[in-house]
Amino acid sequence: MDDASHHSLRMSAVQQFDVVVLGAGISGLVAASILSAQGNSVVVIDEYDHVGGNHMDWSSNEGYTFDVGSLIFQDDSPLLRHFPELLERYVPIEPTWGRLNPQGKITIYPISVRDDIIGAGPIGVIRIFASVLYARIFQRRMENARDFARFWIGSYLLHRSGLGTYMRRFYGINPEEIDLDLARKRMLWIADYASLINLIRRLARRKRSTGPKNRQLARPREGFESLYRSAVLRLESGGVVFKLKTSVRQLHKTDCGYELLLDEGTLSSARIVSTVPISVAERICGNGQTSALNTITLISLYFSFAGERGFPQSIIYNFSHEGSWKRLTVYSDFYGRVADREYFAVEVIASTATTPEEAEAQFRQHVCANGLFRGDLQLEGSHVLTNAYPIYSKGASQIAAEAIARLKSFGIESIGRQGGFNYQPTARVSTIDVETAIATS
Secondary structure, X not given: OXXXXXXXXXXXXXXXXXXXXXXXXXXXXXXXXXXXXXXXXXXXXXXXXXXXXXXXXXXXXXXXXXXXXXXXXXXXXXXXXXXHHHHHHOEEEOOOEEEEOOOOOEEEOOOOHHHHHHHHHHHHHHHHHHHHHHHHHHOOOOOEHHHHHHHHHHHHHHHHOOHHHHHHHHHOOOHHHEEHHHHHHHOHHHHHHOOHHHHHHHHHHHHOOOOOOOOEEEOOOOOHHHHHHHXXXXXXXXXXXXXXXXXXXXXXXXXXXXXXXXXXXXXXXXEEEEOOOHHHHHHHHOOOOOOOOOEOOEEEEEEEEEEEOOOOOOEEEEOOOOOOEEEEEEOHHHHOOEOOEEEEEEEEEOOOXXXXXXXXXXXXXXXXXXXXXXXXXXXXXXXXXXXXXEOOEOOHHHHHHHHHHHHHHHOEEEOHHHHOOOOOOOHHHHHHHHHHHHHHO
16 A cells, blocks of 8 residues: 555545534533534544543432532523523522631621621721721732732731631632732722722612522433433534543644544544643643643542521631631532431532542531531532642743633633633633634634
8 A cells, every 4th residue: 555545545544523612511512602603514422431620529328419619600601502402401509608607607608798897896886997008098908819808808808807728728728829810800809898888888778679680590300411411412413523531642733633542543624622631731742842831639528417507598618717617518408308308519629638438537526616517417429529629829820821822822722710810700701702702712
């Protein structure tokens, strides 16, 4: 066989697509929807054996189904523009939010005027306002998230409310190390709460009836697979191909675009859209560059419980100065009890507890000390998730921007929470960000 015949035979064995989308999370699914609607042949590749990315769940033999994290959707989400079939699969819920404050009380999330300010007593109130006044006059220079929060609510309330501690617990680093740009983008609610005029407006809104609100929704009781199956079917009916549980070993440039060497086989494409972590995209390029970008490793603990739990809310954030856990979500409030037991998940950042065993021991000790979950508390399981979300340390956004620019020069469009190193707290934000990125690419 001559070289020309061998080349022709090899090319016929290589699957060819217009666009490869790396990652089958929300960003990847939305990207595939947009690109397919534009008339492209699209293949979606993911190392996971499921779609939805970090939207994943775990079920016990007893029938408890837990999420990794606390995931709530809305019926006016732009995600439904792409996948309207999801709406009928969601479960309508009425979640309530609370927080455990440093004084050991379950109170309003994120800030309670009654408990955090008035509850400080006359001297405490004076200290709060004096601290705010001092910050506005002498601490106007802001270099990190702590400076940002201190400027708006003062050092005393920042500590008393537990917000400073929660910032460290959520972002995995001290507030002084958190990027200021992130604080300005994602913590503007602090400035809102620090405004007396806005406070009066909020109180007035509570007293009068409001117009229609969007419905809060959760995934189906049986888990995310049944939810996203309808999205996959819609995309596949439009010609999108899914290759799950598949790794890209190497990505090469060719005269016609790109060639991807997978675990099994090879495919070619004229365009690469990546929603996977930047480090993964850099690795498959083989350019020898790895950016110093860190991500959160999240430990999820899954409990069942019978007894008095000590709070009525569905979701509780830990703003106290002790304990490694950051949030718990009572899923039985949404889906009902199983065998007359409640079930909930607890999230712990791995920097504060390195193993599920350590996280469980710390959680039990902490909730016992605060009078929560008095009764039979059983651990049903646990999950450790790497690359849960980026760590937004000072300078990380610039490092990410430079890495994304290098990937772009290679031809990879890196977008989404992981690919764009963007903080995306909801599917709504993820969808809008991808729509914007694809439209401007």
